Amino acid sequence: MKHWLWSIIALFSLLTAAAGPYVVREGDDWRKIRFDVTKIREGSILDFGKALNHHRPAGKYGFLKVVGDHFEFEKLPGVKQRFFGVNLSEISNIPPKEDAALLAESIARAGYNSVRLHHYDNLIVRKDGGSTTELDPEKIDRMDYLIKQFKDRGIYVTLDLYCSRIVSDRELPEVFHPVGHWNYKNAVYLVDSARENFLAFAKNFMTHKNPYTGLTYAEDPVFCFISTLNENRVLADWNPKNHGARGWQWEGLFVEWCKKAGIPKEKQSDLRFRQRFLQDFQKKHSAKMRAALRAIGIRTPLTDQNNGPEPLLNLTRLNNDYIDMHYYIGHPEITGDNWRPPVKCRQAGWVELFQEEDAYSNKLGGSRICGRPYTLTELKWCKPLKARGEGGAISGSLAGFQDWDALYTFQWAWGGKDYMKESWGGYFDLYGDPISYLSDRMIHLLFLRGDVAASKVSATLVMPKDAAGIDPEAKALPRLCNALMLVAKLGNSTRVPADGSYYWHLGSKPSEQKLVRQLEGAPVGGKGVFDPRNCHFISSTGELELIGKENLFRVAAPRSEALVFVGTGAGKADVLSVENRTPYSTFFASSMDGNELRNSRKILFFHLNNAAHTGMTFGDESMELLNSYGNIPHLVRRAAGEVALHLGAGGAPKVYAVNLKGERLGEVASTFADGLLKFTADTAGLNGEAVLVYEIIR
Incomplete structure (x- = not known):
C-alpha cells in the first residue's frame, strides 16, 4: 500500500509541477539536516x-x-x-x-x-x-x-x-601576452x-x-x-589559427622537423605527420624536464x-x-x-x-x-x-x-x-x-x-607505436572501452599481450568486432557477462553488475554492497535488497568490524538521494538551470525505500538513525525473522532532522 501511495504522490507532483522558478524550501519535499565537516565525533561510526x-x-x-x-x-x-x-x-x-x-x-x-x-x-x-x-x-x-x-x-x-x-x-x-595559464603551459614547451x-x-x-x-x-x-x-x-590543442603568437612557433618547429625527417612540403598538410612530430617533441621535452627536476x-x-x-x-x-x-x-x-x-x-x-x-x-x-x-x-x-x-x-x-x-x-x-x-x-x-x-x-x-x-x-587496446598511425580526427577513445571497463581490467599498450588475454587494435573495426564476439561467446573469467545489445554487464569477479534495462547498478562484495537506482523499483545485491520509492537513490551497506557483511555485528548503512541549500533556486523543477545558490541550513530531498538485509545466524539487530556527526539519534523500527532484517530508510528522519546514515548493531 505504501508503494502505491508514493507512486501516486510522485505522479501528482509531476502532473502539477508549475512552470517557472523552483525554490528549495523546508517542507514535505525537503527536510533540514545539520552538516559540519569539522564536527565528526571521535570513535563514531563516521570516524574513519x-x-x-x-x-x-x-x-x-x-x-x-x-x-x-x-x-x-x-x-x-x-x-x-x-x-x-x-x-x-x-x-x-x-x-x-x-x-x-x-x-x-x-x-x-x-x-x-x-x-x-x-x-x-x-x-x-x-x-x-x-x-x-x-x-x-x-x-x-x-x-x-x-x-x-x-x-x-x-x-x-x-x-x-x-x-x-x-x-x-x-x-x-x-x-605572448597576457601570460595566462594556457599561454604559460604552451611557453614552457617552446x-x-x-x-x-x-x-x-x-x-x-x-x-x-x-x-x-x-x-x-x-x-x-x-x-x-x-x-x-x-x-x-x-599537444592535443595545438592549432595555429587559435593560439596567437605561439601558433607560428609550433608551425616553425614542425617545418624544421619535416626538413630533418625528409618530408616534402606538399605532404606537410597531412595531420599524421604532425602527430608524429608531436610524439617526438613530447618525448624529448619529457626527458629534459625529468632530468631537470631530478637535478633539483x-x-x-x-x-x-x-x-x-x-x-x-x-x-x-x-x-x-x-x-x-x-x-x-x-x-x-x-x-x-x-x-x-x-x-x-x-x-x-x-x-x-x-x-x-x-x-x-x-x-x-x-x-x-x-x-x-x-x-x-x-x-x-x-x-x-x-x-x-x-x-x-x-x-x-x-x-x-x-x-x-x-x-x-x-x-x-x-x-x-x-x-x-x-x-x-x-x-x-x-x-x-x-x-x-x-x-x-x-x-x-x-x-x-x-x-x-x-x-x-x-583487455588491452593496442595502440600503434607511431603516432602517424592514429586517426587525427579521433577525439576520444572507442566506446567499447566503456563496456570493457565493467568486465575486465582495461589498459592501453603498444604491444599485443603475450599472455593470450583479450585485445583489439585501435582504429580496426574487424579487430574490435572479433573481440566483441569473443566476449559474447563465453563467460568472461568464468563469471562475467558481456551483453552490449541489452546493456547488461557483469564483472569477471561477479561483484559488479549494470542492468541497463532496469537503470540499475549493483555491487555485491563480501564486506560491502550497493544498489544504485536511476528510477524506482526493486533491486537485489546478495545480502542487501531494496524496494526503492524515489528516483536517483543509492543504498549502501558495509561491515565495520572486519567480518563479511552477512555476519557483521556492526554495519554502516547509507541512503543517499539529493541535498540542496535553503532558497536554492532553479529555472524549473528539472533543476537544470541554477539561478541562485541559496544558503544554510542544508536540506535533504525526501526519499524512502524498504530495506532488507539477509543476515547470518544470531540475535536480532538494532537499527539506529545517525546524524552527520556520527551520533545516534534514536532507534528505527525494524523486524527480524529467519535471518531477514527489514526496515524503512526514509530521509524524513527522526526528531525533525533528516537521516542519511544508519548504524546496525547485533
Whole structure:
C-alpha cells in the first residue's frame, strides 16, 4: 500500500509541477539536516581516521616508487599502495595556523590518506614586484605548518608544480601576452625563459626547508607523487589559427622537423605527420624536464598531461612514470560571470550517460596504460546533479575492480574560511554537500580498504607505436572501452599481450568486432557477462553488475554492497535488497568490524538521494538551470525505500538513525525473522532532522 501511495504522490507532483522558478524550501519535499565537516565525533561510526594509523607519520616507509603497474614504498617492498585523497584549492592550502590542525584532523576522520594541494602556487609567491618564482615567507610558512599536520596524521601529499601562478608580462617579455595559464603551459614547451621560470619556482619551492619537519619538500617522503603542469593538453590543442603568437612557433618547429625527417612540403598538410612530430617533441621535452627536476632533488614518481581522452595523448603519456587523469560528471556549464549563477547542469548520472551513443564515461578509465600506475587526481559528481549520490559506489567499485592506484575527489574547499564551519559551499566543495561527503566514504571502503576484488582478466587496446598511425580526427577513445571497463581490467599498450588475454587494435573495426564476439561467446573469467545489445554487464569477479534495462547498478562484495537506482523499483545485491520509492537513490551497506557483511555485528548503512541549500533556486523543477545558490541550513530531498538485509545466524539487530556527526539519534523500527532484517530508510528522519546514515548493531 505504501508503494502505491508514493507512486501516486510522485505522479501528482509531476502532473502539477508549475512552470517557472523552483525554490528549495523546508517542507514535505525537503527536510533540514545539520552538516559540519569539522564536527565528526571521535570513535563514531563516521570516524574513519583509525585507518590511517599504520602510516603515522606519513613518510615513515620512505619514498614511494613505481613497481610495475602499481606503487610501493621503499621500506615496504612487495606491498601495493593505494591512495584516496581530496583536493584543497586556493586559500585552503594556507590556513591560519590556529585552523590547520582542525582541518587536517577533519580530513583524516573523513578517511582520506592523501591530499592534493591545488591552485596554491599563486598564493605562496611574492607580490611585491619581485619574481613570481620567489616564495612569500609568511604564506609558505603556513603551508609548511599544514603539511606537518598532515604528516603527523598519516596523510600523504601530491601536487602539480604549476597550476595558476600568475607570471607578469615583465618576467617573460618574449611570451605572448597576457601570460595566462594556457599561454604559460604552451611557453614552457617552446620558450627557454619560460621553462627556466618554471624550474626556478620548482627549485625554490621544493628545496626550501620546512622548519616544522626539518626537511625540504624534495627530501620529505610525505610527498607521494608529483605532476608538472596541471591539465596540460598543449599537444592535443595545438592549432595555429587559435593560439596567437605561439601558433607560428609550433608551425616553425614542425617545418624544421619535416626538413630533418625528409618530408616534402606538399605532404606537410597531412595531420599524421604532425602527430608524429608531436610524439617526438613530447618525448624529448619529457626527458629534459625529468632530468631537470631530478637535478633539483625530486625523488617522487613524475607525470604530466593529466587531461584529455584523445588517443594521441595516450601515446605521449608513455613518457610518464604513472598516468594521471581528471573526470567529472555534471560539471557546471557557466553562463554567468566568474562561476556565479546562472549555471546549467545536465541532470544525467553515470548510469544514464553510459548508455548514450557518445558516452562520456570512457574518460573515467580509458587512458590507463598497461605497466604504469593509474591515478585520477580530480574526480567529481558535481552539485547540483541529482544523481551525485551514486558517485562513490560507482567510482569506488570500478577503481577497485580495475585495480587503479589513486583517486582524489574534487574538492574539500576552494577558499575563504567557510570550510571551517557549517556553510553552503560551491559546485565542488565537500564541506557544503553532505551527499558528496558521504558518497566518498564508499570510495574509502570499496577502493582504499579493498572491499572490491581486482579483476584477474585483462583487455588491452593496442595502440600503434607511431603516432602517424592514429586517426587525427579521433577525439576520444572507442566506446567499447566503456563496456570493457565493467568486465575486465582495461589498459592501453603498444604491444599485443603475450599472455593470450583479450585485445583489439585501435582504429580496426574487424579487430574490435572479433573481440566483441569473443566476449559474447563465453563467460568472461568464468563469471562475467558481456551483453552490449541489452546493456547488461557483469564483472569477471561477479561483484559488479549494470542492468541497463532496469537503470540499475549493483555491487555485491563480501564486506560491502550497493544498489544504485536511476528510477524506482526493486533491486537485489546478495545480502542487501531494496524496494526503492524515489528516483536517483543509492543504498549502501558495509561491515565495520572486519567480518563479511552477512555476519557483521556492526554495519554502516547509507541512503543517499539529493541535498540542496535553503532558497536554492532553479529555472524549473528539472533543476537544470541554477539561478541562485541559496544558503544554510542544508536540506535533504525526501526519499524512502524498504530495506532488507539477509543476515547470518544470531540475535536480532538494532537499527539506529545517525546524524552527520556520527551520533545516534534514536532507534528505527525494524523486524527480524529467519535471518531477514527489514526496515524503512526514509530521509524524513527522526526528531525533525533528516537521516542519511544508519548504524546496525547485533
